[in-house]
Amino acid sequence: xxxxxxxxSVPGFIAMLTNISNxxxxxxxxxxxxxxxxxxxxxxxxxxxxxxxxxxxxxKGAAAKLTGTDAPAMADSETSFAELxxxxxxxxxxxxxxxxxAFNAGATREIELKFPNxxxxxxxxITYLTGFVIPNFYFHTSMVYAILRAQGVEIGKFDYxxxxxxxxxxxxxx
Numbered sequence: 466x467x468x469x470x471x472x473x474s475v476p477g478f479i480a481m482l483t484n485i486s487n488x489x490x491x492x493x494x495x496x497x498x499x500x501x502x503x504x505x506x507x508x509x510x511x512x513x514x515x516x517x518x519x520x521x522x523x524x525k526g527a528a529a530k531l532t533g534t535d536a537p538a539m540a541d542s543e544t545s546f547a548e549l550x551x552x553x554x555x556x557x558x559x560x561x562x563x564x565x566x567a568f569n570a571g572a573t574r575e576i577e578l579k580f581p582n583x584x585x586x587x588x589x590x591i592t593y594l595t596g597f598v599i600p601n602f603y604f605h606t607s608m609v610y611a612i613l614r615a616q617g618v619e620i621g622k623f624d625y626x627x628x629x630x631x632x633x634x635x636x637x638x639x
Contacts, residue, residue: 470531470572470594471565477599478524479560480628481606482553485517487627488610489546492618498546504616506608513612515541517549520605521556527598528563531571531590 492501505512511519518541529536537559543549571590578597579585588597610625623630 469565469569470591471568474527474594474599475560475563475568478602479557482521482524482557484625484627485520485606485609486550486553488613488620488624489550491620492613493546495618496616501613501616502544504612506612506615513609514543514549516605516608516612517552518543520602520609521552523598523602523605525556525559527594528560528568530576531574531594532563532567533571533574
C-alpha cells in the first residue's frame, strides 16, 4: 500500500483547523476575546488572528497549487473569534472538496512562490508540500496554541491532539 501526499497532509490540515476552532471556543469561555485578538508571543511576531490566517492560507494554498486550481479568496479581515471560526470552517470545506487524485498528481508539478520583495522559491510538488507547507502550517498552528496558553487559556496537549481521541484506550486495570 502506498501512502499519498493527500493522506500525509489534508486530513491533518482538517484536523488541526478543527482543533483551532475548538480552542477558540474554550478561549471565549475563559478570557477576554478583545485581549486575545491582539495577543502575540513576542512584539515582532504576528498576533493570534494572523497566525490562524496563515495556517488557513498554507492549507488551502497547498491544495490549490498541487491541483493546479485557485484557492478561495479570503480577505484576512477577521476581527472576532466567530469570524476566525468561520474562516476555519470555510478552509475545511474547501479542503474536503479537493480530489485526492488531483492533489497527488501535483507531486511533480513545478510550484513557484513569489514574495513581495521580488524574490521567491521554486519547488517540485513533493518538496513544496513536505519541506515548506507542512512545516509552515504546523508552525502557525503551534503559535495559535502557544499564544492561547501564554494568555492563560486552559488548553493542553489533549486539545492539540484532540483529533487522535478515537485512537485512545484505557490502560489495563490493576
